[in-house]
Amino acid sequence: MPRLLRILKQAAGLALVLGISSFVIFALIEAAPGDAATIMLGTNAAPDTLAALRAELGLDRSFLVRYVEWLLGLLRGDLGMSYIYKTPVADLIGERLMVTLPLAVLATALSLAIALPLGVWAANRPSGPVDTVASLFSQVGIAVPNFWIGLLLILGVALGLGLFSTGGFPGWSAGIGPAFSALILPAVALAIPQSAVLTRVTRASVIEVINEDFVRTARAKGLSRTRALWRHAVPNAMLPVVTMLGLQIPFLISGAVLVENVFTLPGLGTLAYQSLSQRDLIVVQNVILLFALIVLVANAVVDALYAVIDPRLKGRT
């Protein structure tokens, strides 16, 4: 199939999935009882005040009108106005991405920094002491939820040792140091379960590759064991690791919702949670759609990476 056609087909598929997601998201939130006006006015509001506010927010219009308006806005690149904050949703999301994106990148970098050396090392000497530690780490890491790790880190590292921030985000304007300090513990909390899975996958994959002919050939040509391992075995063992990294993106997002709440970080996860409980419908719709988009794009990127890592897979989709 010509390359352009394939890309177009993929893009159309993406648009279709996003379109369906948008409707499902809109309908589900619409079905939940209560609306933004009810929450904004509190428990003492008179019915006519409520009606006035609903009219002001445009909530008195029908479900379909609001849905279509949202879609048309999206096509123009206009995400709408938050009912609650009275601020453009795009601005809100932009602000929050400044926290969540660095957090996710940091967490992924940390988890790779732990998982790759640990997994490879463990594979190099199966049943050795490092392998035992790695296996214990991956079992505990997978079993313990990230928000719980977050709480432990707050109690132990932040309050106990007085290191790093316990919560909140000083803003990037406060400088790299304080901003990083606020992100490091949540990133660790997110990274531990992720690296536990990656360690296990790396180990298994390297063990599989290490006994293949090409590694033996490399050794026979005089390469040291370590060099043969890193130069030939590890790159060829990366395919399952990349797959797993891609698969973990949804977990990273859902983890971020919990971890951001534990650390009171004003990120995308907190925004999603907060706007859902405040029925700030328009914000929830956009944030969840963005999550869906991230997952879909991540999958596409992983697919593309396959071809780079293993040229044998090129053209197969």
Place this chain on the structure above:
Amino acid sequence: MTPHLRHLAKAVSLAALCAAVPFAAMAAGEVTFIQPVEPTGLDPSEDSPVAAGQVTWQNVFEGLVTIDRNAEIQPQLAESWDISDDGLTYTFHLRPNVTYHNGAAFDANVAKFSLDKLIGPDSTNGQKALYAAIASVEVADDMTLVVTLSQPNSDLLYWMGFPAAVMVEPTSAATNATAPVGTGPFKVDEWRKGDRVIMSAYDGYWGGRPELDTVTARFIADPQAQVAALKSGQAQVIAELGAPELFEQFTSDAKFTAHAGAGEMEVVAGMNNTRPPFDDPRVRQALMMSIERSALVDVVTSGYGTPIGSHFSPASPFYEDLTGTYSYDPEAAKALLADAGYADGFTFTFSVPNRTYAQRSAEIMQAFFQQIGVTANIEITDFPAAWVTQVMTGRDYDMTIIGHAEPLDINIYARHPYYFNYENPDFDATIAAIAAATTPEARAEGYKTAQEIIATDVPALFLYSNPKLGVWDAGLQGVWENGPVPSNDMTDVRWAN
């Protein structure tokens, strides 16, 4: 390890070291306070009056009058006022030389604009009903405002001191939700949504420059996280700690002042008074007698709350202790139930909002009800959205439980419709008499009678008044110890030398 990985490891550990720089202690002249709920907008005359007021009332916005820390009415943007003998005309003499943060002057025209906006047909003020007695607002001269009522309302002056009735200025009114402009001692510099509001001293304040240079409101819902922020020095004040069990640790810590003050919130279990069996007062009275309130308080608020017997809390100047009206007596409760025709008890659905205090209270009440043969099936509802829709406005429930935080709100039992579905002409007449009272004595007498009527009739199970568990840095002075109005008034707060 390959050179690449070694490089990465070095970079990561270096970055971790950089981040471990200890926090700079808060500079003198700065205070950060924590409140659990972020307001939906910063204008208390339009958005969520409680949460918005907790950030901007007194700090940014002021009213004609104000409620001080002892729940007394004090002059503010009005220096004085006269009330006509028939209680229908209020003449406010305004304070001269008051300016808004944008430089606009405060005068009678601005005051008229504010009040007209509050009571107008397009008003989105959730407390609008409190000001329904206002018939017209007239400007007599630049510094004199005349408010005419359609019927006397002895509470009106008190309501005028509320966050909902702050004075806003016409040119900034439309943008106050995001960029508030008030007459108060602090102006809003930045609102980082989801995180904090940063305010700084306003040099042109009519009352002189405040002691603090910067005041920051931080929004942290989780009590554990609130405590962590306070202990690590990221915040200095928790005005109301949400988890009483975390309060104890501060009472013996010299670094903090921990004060269990009187709060305004009364926790009551409202019943649907038109739905059987709750339409029978004997059933409601029996349920009241089945609950040992002091035991409930021990568990729910770690003993810091105060059992109540009617709708007012001890923080109210009109509080009567009526806990003895139906005190704990399960045997008498059973007898009364049998008398009402429920000798074998009954089963009902207890719609409980997903708030910790409500869920804990409900579980304990369930156990107490079981002792007199009554089965409560607890059903958790999402608060506020689902609860407000189903219970508050839909009035489709058997029993629920909620904290009522508005001061002087005993008149809710005379509101028709209101979620209790309570009808009692005697009570309605008493509330009307309070509104029409022209002497403080008559007003106080009215509130006493009103409390007694509902203590006997039990439209809701009166449980306890929530304490205001405040914790702040021991070096701070002037923090409000009690909470007659939900607020974080930082006007008089300062660091001791």
